[in-house]
Structures are given as structure tokens and as C-alpha cells.
Amino acid sequence: MGRKRTKSGKIRLAEVAELAGVSPITASRFFRNPEALSVAKRTRVESAAKELGYVPNLAARALASQRTEVIGVLIPSLTNNVFSDVLRGIYDAYEGSRYSIQLSNTRYSILQEERLLRLFLAQKPAGLIVTGIDQTTESRAMLEAADCPIVQIMEIGPNPVDMMIGFSHYDAARAAIAHLFAQGHRRIGFVGARMDPRVQRRLDGYVSAMKDASLFEQRLVVTTATPTSVTLGGALFTDLLAREPGIDAVFCANDDLALGVLFECRRREIAIPEQIAIVGFNDLEFMASAVPTLTSVRTNRYEMGKTAATMLIEAIDGRRPEQPVLDLGFKVIERQSSSSRHQDSRPAASGGSAQNKMVALPSGHD
Amino acid sequence: MGRKRTKSGKIRLAEVAELAGVSPITASRFFRNPEALSVAKRTRVESAAKELGYVPNLAARALASQRTEVIGVLIPSLTNNVFSDVLRGIYDAYEGSRYSIQLSNTRYSILQEERLLRLFLAQKPAGLIVTGIDQTTESRAMLEAADCPIVQIMEIGPNPVDMMIGFSHYDAARAAIAHLFAQGHRRIGFVGARMDPRVQRRLDGYVSAMKDASLFEQRLVVTTATPTSVTLGGALFTDLLAREPGIDAVFCANDDLALGVLFECRRREIAIPEQIAIVGFNDLEFMASAVPTLTSVRTNRYEMGKTAATMLIEAIDGRRPEQPVLDLGFKVIERQSSSSRHQDSRPAASGGSAQNKMVALPSGHD
DNA sequence: GTCTGTGCTGGTAGCGCTGTCAACGATCCT
DNA sequence: AGGATCGTTGACAGCGCTACCAGCACAGAC
Structure with missing residues (x-):
């Protein structure tokens, strides 16, 4: 069906814009904030994107916008049933959202956690879910300095970094x-x-x-x-x-x-x-x-994961919860x-x- | 310790290069192919990077190099014990490698799998692990057209897309x-x-x-x-x-x-x-x-995950296994x-x- | 002395997208 | 009518990194 392609065979935003008869930046806006476009252009861009099968290049987007749509999740174990329930909740909540999840396993080591945290934060994640309240002082400092919402899960304690959900x-x-x-x-x-x-x-x-x-x-x-x-x-x-x-x-x-x-x-x-x-x-x-x-x-593990993820997304979108610490009982x-x-x-x-x-x-x- | 920072507060490769007294491109090479540098520059860049706490910007790297260091993993369930064992094997194998894992849950739906596959492939993953041999024809076509190594796990069958590991x-x-x-x-x-x-x-x-x-x-x-x-x-x-x-x-x-x-x-x-x-x-x-x-x-679930991941990395690095289909029995x-x-x-x-x-x-x- | 090859290094030019700002017409207010 | 405001659009520049190619020094061959 006569696809227009660059040398790499990929459809870029520019191709979509050209087919829709708009500037690339307008096409770009369609994906981030469709309401800002007139209805006419919106539908034109939409159908052009669909016709070409356009899929945005996340790397370029991340580089240009200085932020990613990645949620970092740090859990201590992949196999413990408890965490797989939590994970399922998290994945369910992200279903359909524009965020993707980057999962890492700390293997119950707070030093490992610190290393992973450093790695994550360097990529400017949109948000972070970390397990528990026992971070190293260095990790704690990094979390507090991070400019993204953070949810601590699995338990509640006295000094939340940001948000917290769990039980005693x-x-x-x-x-x-x-x-x-x-x-x-x-x-x-x-x-x-x-x-x-x-x-x-x-x-x-x-x-x-x-x-x-x-x-x-x-x-x-x-x-x-x-x-x-x-x-x-x-x-x-x-x-x-x-x-x-x-x-x-x-x-x-x-x-x-x-x-x-x-x-x-x-x-x-x-x-x-x-x-x-x-x-x-x-x-x-x-x-x-x-x-x-x-x-x-x-214990409400699935709900904990789901709620943590939902709270995080809300917070990323600027709607911080009225109650940052949630006791699920x-x-x-x-x-x-x-x-x-x-x-x-x-x-x-x-x-x-x-x-x-x-x-x-x-x-x-x- | 007198860190040099850009307006964004991030240490870039350019800063490392400057401190090491080399060009940015040389510093870049240090991270991708250290052997190409003279020993003197190599140590200079290494210590400069460490001193500044440099962490590469993956988005920029992906954009410039046209490839990511992400391995896509498609599994049907997060909670089934079977898959958590496989996952643990996969994560263990990637430990310390430069690749990161992008996990997605197909929920036992091959349509969902097709959708996720399209998403993954658009980001040019370094490799892919998919579950089973029952893909949609469309998925199958995408997999065969993909220009990255692919491992099918959990079972073995007659027509591997690329590599395959499992049992009957x-x-x-x-x-x-x-x-x-x-x-x-x-x-x-x-x-x-x-x-x-x-x-x-x-x-x-x-x-x-x-x-x-x-x-x-x-x-x-x-x-x-x-x-x-x-x-x-x-x-x-x-x-x-x-x-x-x-x-x-x-x-x-x-x-x-x-x-x-x-x-x-x-x-x-x-x-x-x-x-x-x-x-x-x-x-x-x-x-x-x-x-x-x-x-x-x-069934050797952990080994299956670990071997699949190891085979995939080997293949990405150009060392294809002599035996692309592995029956773990x-x-x-x-x-x-x-x-x-x-x-x-x-x-x-x-x-x-x-x-x-x-x-x-x-x-x-x- | 010139030529070729090898090992290392650097300059240039983007990768595809979005932030910023300016410009435009249409609408509203005084 | 003039000015302010809003909604919509586009031009430009640049995010941080790497592919590509050119250039340099040095060694060995003729």
C-alpha cells in the first residue's frame, strides 16, 4: 500500500506530517496533546499516522524532551509469590497507559538496590516504585533528590520519601x-x-x-x-x-x-x-x-501493586493524591x-x- | 569534588572527554570498544568517567546508533510459577551484561502478543524472547522480518523462527x-x-x-x-x-x-x-x-530461561549457536x-x- | 625516497523528535 | 476602531551520542 520510507525503512513523524499536510511539529503535538489541534488537522494527522503505520521513536522522544515514559520498579525477588501478585497489579495498572515498566531485581540486597537506583535515575524515569523503607543513606539521598514521583510499597513507616502504600x-x-x-x-x-x-x-x-x-x-x-x-x-x-x-x-x-x-x-x-x-x-x-x-x-498484594501504580501515574500527571501514605491493612x-x-x-x-x-x-x- | 555540570546538572560524555583530555568520540569508543584505544587514553578516560560519576544517556545512544540494548521478553503470565522460574533465569543471565529487559505480559492472548510485538519491534530491540510457537500469521511474519535474534521458549516445534529452546x-x-x-x-x-x-x-x-x-x-x-x-x-x-x-x-x-x-x-x-x-x-x-x-x-524452567538469554546475547554479539534448537528434556x-x-x-x-x-x-x- | 598498511584519533554531520518562541487570524473587550 | 487575548500553527535549534570518513604517525616493503 505504497508506504513512504526513509533509507532505514522506518516511517518518521516527518512522513506523517507530509501526508497530513501539516508541519512536523503539529504532527508531534497530535501525539502529546491532541486537544491543542483543530479538529480538522487532528483527524488528518490521525488517519495519516494510521495509514503509514507510524510508531514513534521513543529514543528520539526521550532525547528531545529530556524525559522518558519509563517507570522503574525495584523489587527484591522475582519468584516470591508475594511479589508476583504485586507485579501483576502494577502491570495491570499500566495496561493501556503510555508508560512502560522497567523492572529490576535487587535480590534482597540494599547495595544492589543502590546501584540499580543510580542506573535508573540517570535515565530520568517518569516515576519509581521501590520496595520497602530500608534503603541505604545514599539511596535515600538519591530518592529525595530525584525529580520524579516515588512510591514505596509493601509496608508503611514513619518517613515516606514521597508516597507510600502498604501495611504494618x-x-x-x-x-x-x-x-x-x-x-x-x-x-x-x-x-x-x-x-x-x-x-x-x-x-x-x-x-x-x-x-x-x-x-x-x-x-x-x-x-x-x-x-x-x-x-x-x-x-x-x-x-x-x-x-x-x-x-x-x-x-x-x-x-x-x-x-x-x-x-x-x-x-x-x-x-x-x-x-x-x-x-x-x-x-x-x-x-x-x-x-x-x-x-x-x-494481605492485599495485588491491590497494593495496582494502587501504587495508579497513584504514581496520577502523580506524574500532576495530580498528587490527597493522602500520600496509604495503609491497606x-x-x-x-x-x-x-x-x-x-x-x-x-x-x-x-x-x-x-x-x-x-x-x-x-x-x-x- | 568540583564536578563540572551542564545546565541540566548532568555529566555528559563531553565532560568526561574534556577531563581526560581526549575528544568526545574517543571517550565514546572507550565505552563501546575499549580495545581500540591506547592503554594511556583508556585509563585516562576510565578514571575521568569514574571521577565524574558518568552514566551514559541511553536515549541519545539509541538514537545515534540506531539500535537499543533492550531485550524484549513476551510471556503469557506473570504469576504462574512456571514463568517466574523462567524469568528468574532470564534476569540472572542478563545480570552484568549491558542489556536491559523489557518485559510484557500477553495474558495468554496471541492478539495481545501481536500488538506488543509490533510495539517492541518498532524500538529496534537487540533481541527478543517469545513464548511458544503459536503466533498469529501476522506475528510470525513480523518475527521473520525482524533484524534481531529471536528465541522461542517453553517448547520445541518444527519451524523455528530463529532459535528455540524447550521440550516436548x-x-x-x-x-x-x-x-x-x-x-x-x-x-x-x-x-x-x-x-x-x-x-x-x-x-x-x-x-x-x-x-x-x-x-x-x-x-x-x-x-x-x-x-x-x-x-x-x-x-x-x-x-x-x-x-x-x-x-x-x-x-x-x-x-x-x-x-x-x-x-x-x-x-x-x-x-x-x-x-x-x-x-x-x-x-x-x-x-x-x-x-x-x-x-x-x-521441567528445567530456570535453565530454560537462563540458556535462552545466554543464547540470545551470544547471537546478538554475532556468535550464533551451532545448534539453534535446544531440547532441554x-x-x-x-x-x-x-x-x-x-x-x-x-x-x-x-x-x-x-x-x-x-x-x-x-x-x-x- | 616513496608507497602501502596498520593503529589510533578527531571532525563533521546527523539520528528523530520536541522546547521555545514567534506569528497569524479570529474573537473579545473597552 | 484599537488593543488585548486566545487558539492554532510553524521555524529553528538542539537534546547527547555515534557512524562515517579523514588524517596522522609509524613501520615495513619496494
Whole structure:
């Protein structure tokens, strides 16, 4: 269909402008701010672009305009289910927007994060999503000096760089322990892996709740820096039992560990919840399906990603949210594994300063 | 430390060149082809760049050189464990290379894939990784016309666009059924969700194996287009039982479904493997940890991602692999859920035209 | 002494787009 | 009527980098 081409075979804005009978700059404006054109020229440029199959050269645009339409996303892990839910939310929110996402994996290293941050900021991103609140001082300084909106996700804390969305892992852990107390449990163990800052804060919440009840003992806590897995859950639980055979409940820092504990109990023929109660964290999809069904602390990961991305776009477009720090809360979902009445899923304690509306979480996998 | 800055506050290549006492073009060469410089200038430029904290402007580089250092990656899902393992491999391989990854999610839609492909190709990526072999004709044409290396991942098929890495889902399913036959099972059900092309080929493998043994019946097959989940595994298995109470084994198209079947059997007090055997697909980490441990078909997902990325970089740098199509094979990992001897994990049948070396799979989550 | 080849370096000219500013006609106000 | 304002359009310059080609010094060949 008679395409006009340059030597490189690419259709440039100039070709579109020529076909539409306007100047290149007018054609350019069509893509950035169509309202500024008269209706006649707008339709002319539009059809010319479509006819030629014009696709803008992002590099040229970025160079000329001194800004990119790239959102940088820094997360500590690609495989952790928790982050894949968040990511899905982020990608869903950007769907159809003009921004593209540049994802990088810090591998739970704040030094790595600092390096990536330097790299990102040099490309003048339109916005940035970073995980957590534990940056290096250097990273923190770079973030504060950055001239783009920034959202910190996964947890909330006292000094937001800019915007922040998450929940209190400390409070969530305390709520889980409070639930176990309410079910009559006293010797509650803690099982944790990876021990990133957020898991550490869950541990802190556990410790404080136990201390408040004068029930804390160091030997009730089993943790490792090893990446989490179901198998590891079984192994850590085995350690815990060896140290303290008299436990009557286990609070697991995440659901994979909880599933591992469940299987280990099956192996040892320990009755759940009669002999030992189990509470997980995150409420992954399988928790409701296990036998017995497993109590967990539900966190709004998909919503967190989606809202973070939406807030960021709004802020980039100049509409800063009235509320820069958003607490998405959590909810203890009581199931058979911790129910003294051995009945099925019933909401229990919940937290978060927000209204804590529970959105339907999309199923864990697709 | 007396930094020289332009009005934008950025350090440009020109500043580096000036400090090093060379021309800008020489400084430029340092970053692309350091060997072309004399040792004296090389060290001068290097220290100047470091002193000024120079970070190249990628947009300018892309515009001037007419190529980007971006690798496009098209996958159908962000949350499916399978793809997160592949992604981790890809990201690991790019670690430290000068390429960056642009990830897009096709959501299992080949139309969406076509749209994204058009977008990607317009930016002249350095290379492309696409999932599977079922592109639209238009996509296929674009891929073939693209002037960059391309790797198709997840499965292997007859007409590679360029390079290809994966394994035969058809053969893998046949091997799983052969294993069940060997254990004495005859009435084997199939449970599948999502039914993307690869799951479809697993179903085809199941059907052909069953037909070969004259054991195929349509009512043994229960599938849905719904995204997979553990809960769904239980539900589909319930359907299967209702249709055909006499089954003695279930082949699940993935491990989540298998876990759901396991839990459903627990709920119904069906003994595994005595009454019904279970075989999953992918060998996710938890399969070895379940009670009973679950048989699965191991696939080398992490290695697939890593190798795909490595091959792509090699090809970009002009070193095309001697073997453009790589079959990574699979391996039926026999565990308690399908063992008539009720013993623990023992390798059984394996496939793939490659030497089928089993690399240690990194644990499923981190 | 000239010629050719090699290794290194620099000048020039863009890559495709957008920021800025100026110009134009049409409309509105005094 | 004159001036101000608005909406719309275009000319020009330049973003930071690299492709291309030319030039230089030096070594070896004739």
C-alpha cells in the first residue's frame, strides 16, 4: 500500500506530517496533546499516522524532551509469590497507559538496590516504585533528590520519601498472635525464613505480643536467612519441636512455611489444630484449600501493586493524591488450622488505619 | 569534588572527554570498544568517567546508533510459577551484561502478543524472547522480518523462527502416562486448567498414550479454560470422580492442580496411591514435601530461561549457536503418590533429544 | 625516497523528535 | 476602531551520542 520510507525503512513523524499536510511539529503535538489541534488537522494527522503505520521513536522522544515514559520498579525477588501478585497489579495498572515498566531485581540486597537506583535515575524515569523503607543513606539521598514521583510499597513507616502504600507487618503479626491467644494457645512458636526487613518486623510483632503476655522465650523462635520454601517449613518446624516439644501453635512468617509445617505434622501424625495450631502469612490461594484449611493473615498484594501504580501515574500527571501514605491493612482469616471450634473460614481480627475494605483477591495463579 | 555540570546538572560524555583530555568520540569508543584505544587514553578516560560519576544517556545512544540494548521478553503470565522460574533465569543471565529487559505480559492472548510485538519491534530491540510457537500469521511474519535474534521458549516445534529452546510437552505427557501404566494403572483421568497451547499438547500426549493402549475415553478428561489454582484442582477432580468413579489414577496438567487433588483425596479419605495415584507436571518445590510426596514431570524452567538469554546475547554479539534448537528434556520424578512400592523419590522415565543432563533446579521460591 | 598498511584519533554531520518562541487570524473587550 | 487575548500553527535549534570518513604517525616493503 505504497508506504513512504526513509533509507532505514522506518516511517518518521516527518512522513506523517507530509501526508497530513501539516508541519512536523503539529504532527508531534497530535501525539502529546491532541486537544491543542483543530479538529480538522487532528483527524488528518490521525488517519495519516494510521495509514503509514507510524510508531514513534521513543529514543528520539526521550532525547528531545529530556524525559522518558519509563517507570522503574525495584523489587527484591522475582519468584516470591508475594511479589508476583504485586507485579501483576502494577502491570495491570499500566495496561493501556503510555508508560512502560522497567523492572529490576535487587535480590534482597540494599547495595544492589543502590546501584540499580543510580542506573535508573540517570535515565530520568517518569516515576519509581521501590520496595520497602530500608534503603541505604545514599539511596535515600538519591530518592529525595530525584525529580520524579516515588512510591514505596509493601509496608508503611514513619518517613515516606514521597508516597507510600502498604501495611504494618508488625501489627499484622501481633494480630495473628492475638488470634492464637484468643483460641487459647500459649506456647506459640515462630518460624521464619529469608528474614528480610518485613519478615523481621513480623518477628518483632510476634516478640512484642508474646512479651506483653509474658510468654516470650527465645527458643520459641526458629529462623534462617535461607530463601523460603515448603520443604524448609518442615525442617524449621522440626527444629522447633526439638527445642520445645511443648508448643501448641506455630506462627509462620509466610504461607509456604505453613504448608511445610502442615505436611510435617501429617508425617508426624500431629493433629491440627487439636495438638498444634498453624497460622500462616499472606493468605495465598492454597491456604483455603488445604486439609485442614489453614489460617493466614490476608494481605492485599495485588491491590497494593495496582494502587501504587495508579497513584504514581496520577502523580506524574500532576495530580498528587490527597493522602500520600496509604495503609491497606490486613485481615486474619481464621480457618480450621487454628480454630478451637474446628469450623471453616470466618473473618477474625483485622487492622490498618484505612477503612480496610477487603477487595476480592484475584486467585493466586493464572 | 568540583564536578563540572551542564545546565541540566548532568555529566555528559563531553565532560568526561574534556577531563581526560581526549575528544568526545574517543571517550565514546572507550565505552563501546575499549580495545581500540591506547592503554594511556583508556585509563585516562576510565578514571575521568569514574571521577565524574558518568552514566551514559541511553536515549541519545539509541538514537545515534540506531539500535537499543533492550531485550524484549513476551510471556503469557506473570504469576504462574512456571514463568517466574523462567524469568528468574532470564534476569540472572542478563545480570552484568549491558542489556536491559523489557518485559510484557500477553495474558495468554496471541492478539495481545501481536500488538506488543509490533510495539517492541518498532524500538529496534537487540533481541527478543517469545513464548511458544503459536503466533498469529501476522506475528510470525513480523518475527521473520525482524533484524534481531529471536528465541522461542517453553517448547520445541518444527519451524523455528530463529532459535528455540524447550521440550516436548506431548512426549512429557506420554512419559507420565507410561509411568502410570508401568505402575499398573489403567483408568487414568486427565485434569487440566487454562488450556493454553502447551497444556493442550500435554492433553494430546495423554490422549495418544491412552489410545495406544486402547484405554481412552472422553469422560476421563476434565478441563476448563479458567486459570489454574489449587482449589480448582479439587473441583475438577470432584467432577472427574462424579463422571467416572472407577478411576485409579489422575494425571494433572500442573502441580497446583495435583496439590488440589491431593487435598480433595484427603477430604474424601481416598488413599494415595493405594486407591488413586497422582502425577503432576513441572515438579514445583512443594511436590517433594507433600504427604504423600507427589510424582511429577520435572521441567528445567530456570535453565530454560537462563540458556535462552545466554543464547540470545551470544547471537546478538554475532556468535550464533551451532545448534539453534535446544531440547532441554524432562524427567518423570517418581514419588509416593504413584509408586506401587510406596517408596520415595526415584527417577523414572525421561525424555528429550538432548543429553538430558539434569541440573540442580534452584528451589522454587526465594 | 616513496608507497602501502596498520593503529589510533578527531571532525563533521546527523539520528528523530520536541522546547521555545514567534506569528497569524479570529474573537473579545473597552 | 484599537488593543488585548486566545487558539492554532510553524521555524529553528538542539537534546547527547555515534557512524562515517579523514588524517596522522609509524613501520615495513619496494
